[in-house]
Amino acid sequence: MAKINDNYLKLKAGYLFPEIGRRVRAFAEANPAAKVIRLGIGDVTRPLAPAVLKAFHAAVDDLGTVENFAGYGPEQGYDWLINAIIEKSYQPLGVSLKTEEMFISDGSKCDCANILDIFAMDNIVAIGDPVYPVYNDTNVMIGRTGDADAKGYYKGVVYMPCNEANGFIPALPTEKVDIIYLCFPNNPTGVVASKAELKKWVDYANANDAVIFFDAAYEAFITDPSIPHSIYEIEGAKRCAIEFRSFSKTAGFTGVRCGLVVVPEEVMGTTASGEKYSFNKLWLRRTTTKFNGASYPVQKAAAAVYSDEGWKQTKEIIDYYMENARIIREGLKEVGVTCFGGVNAPYIWLKTPAGLTSWDFFDKLLTECNVVGTPGSGFGPSGEGYFRLSAFGNRDNVIEAVERIKKNLK
Numbered sequence: 228m229a230k231i232n233d234n235y236l237k238l239k240a241g242y243l244f245p246e247i248g249r250r251v252r253a254f255a256e257a258n259p260a261a262k263v264i265r266l267g268i269g270d271v272t273r274p275l276a277p278a279v280l281k282a283f284h285a286a287v288d289d290l291g292t293v294e295n296f297a298g299y300g301p302e303q304g305y306d307w308l309i310n311a312i313i314e315k316s317y318q319p320l321g322v323s324l325k326t327e328e329m330f331i332s333d334g335s336k337c338d339c340a341n342i343l344d345i346f347a348m349d350n351i352v353a354i355g356d357p358v359y360p361v362y363n364d365t366n367v368m369i370g371r372t373g374d375a376d377a378k379g380y381y382k383g384v385v386y387m388p389c390n391e392a393n394g395f396i397p398a399l400p401t402e403k404v405d406i407i408y409l410c411f412p413n414n415p416t417g418v419v420a421s422k423a424e425l426k427k428w429v430d431y432a433n434a435n436d437a438v439i440f441f442d443a444a445y446e447a448f449i450t451d452p453s454i455p456h457s458i459y460e461i462e463g464a465k466r467c468a469i470e471f472r473s474f475s476k477t478a479g480f481t482g483v484r485c486g487l488v489v490v491p492e493e494v495m496g497t498t499a500s501g502e503k504y505s506f507n508k509l510w511l512r513r514t515t516t517k518f519n520g521a522s523y524p525v526q527k528a529a530a531a532v533y534s535d536e537g538w539k540q541t542k543e544i545i546d547y548y549m550e551n552a553r554i555i556r557e558g559l560k561e562v563g564v565t566c567f568g569g570v571n572a573p574y575i576w577l578k579t580p581a582g583l584t585s586w587d588f589f590d591k592l593l594t595e596c597n598v599v600g601t602p603g604s605g606f607g608p609s610g611e612g613y614f615r616l617s618a619f620g621n622r623d624n625v626i627e628a629v630e631r632i633k634k635n636l637k
Contacts, residue, residue, distance in 0.1 A: 243605035276540035282531035286524035304331025335486035357606030417568015552618035558629035
């Protein structure tokens with residue numbers, strides 16, 4: 228008889244966003260006349276930039292001709308896309324990367340999960356709390372953890388609380404850990420880390436032979452020029468950090484699917500016999516074995532993001548979402564809601580009013596305002612008492628949602 232992976236049974240509940248979807252569907256079915264405005268899941272609403280769409284169409288047309296037809300491409304991505312990203316996105320930051328150090332994928336969510344394939348099971352993992360659920364749940368799924376306690380913490384994982392007292396930036400672990408998840412600009416809190424703050428983490432990782440998984444999916448939304456866009460802006464990071472990026476929010480690719488992971492050749496791990504070995508070689512082997520590459524039209528569309536015209540248009544869309552964030556943040560502050568984020572990130576992290584729990588506030592917004600957000604407790608125990616709103620909405624809907632919430636909370 229085939230046996231299941233019992234580690235999946237350790238997961239305490241369904242993945243956060245499907246649970247939100249279930250509750251919203253139930254409400255909509257019971258209240259068909261209600262106009263529900265969704266500011267919960269971070270899905271984009273603006274169409275692709277015209278230059279990107281043009282490149283997408285042209286690439287599809289290529290597949291209809293003998294001369295330009297493209298079949299299997301390199302599993303790690305086409306050099307013309309990788310080099311465009313290095314030239315336009317990393318070199319202006321003073322970061323030098325080799326083509327062989329970047330891998331194009333179908334999304335950074337997949338990369339954040341799949342990277343665990345090349346790390347031994349006995350590594351000690353440190354994760355922020357609250358946190359993007361994928362980091363935690365994938366470690367549970369592969370069997371790195373024990374069962375969860377009453378709070379929802381899994382045995383075998385080091386949780387680093389992020390709260391108002393520490394500015395939602397975790398303190399360095401007091402014990403030695405091997406893998407550290409960092410996400411800046413942060414999902415869900417919307418906070419950012421300074422170069423000095425990131426330098427502490429890089430120094431810790433290098434001193435303890437640890438590896439940082441740095442999720443920079445929202446780096447394009449940074450407005451403060453002093454805030455680093457890449458972990459590799461920090462001296463020593465290329466010896467200890469793997470960086471993930473995504474086109475999903477930056478260029479509206481949530482339905483197109485494209486991301487990237489950077490694995491510098493200098494990032495080393497230790498074999499069972501005590502020898503040093505490059506994670507870059509392992510990730511290349513994993514990629515070429517388990518992945519056939521992002522599609523040719525998608526990579527052509529991604530490359531167009533970095534054209535002069537494409538980036539100008541993409542930046543206009545980013546600015547649109549950041550104006551939404553300003554409207555949400557300032558509107559809620561008008562009625563006394565304590566807000567964080569929304570300045571260098573498209574998420575607003577707010578304290579639930581009147582001592583409501585995260586899910587109680589979710590239900591209040593849904594039933595009384597017909598607005599959908601994301602309960603902070605869904606991101607971890609330290610997220611209880613907080614709530615996330617997304618700026619990835621239509622402007623008119625964002626304005627209407629804020630007015631509904633303000634009227635309800637006055």
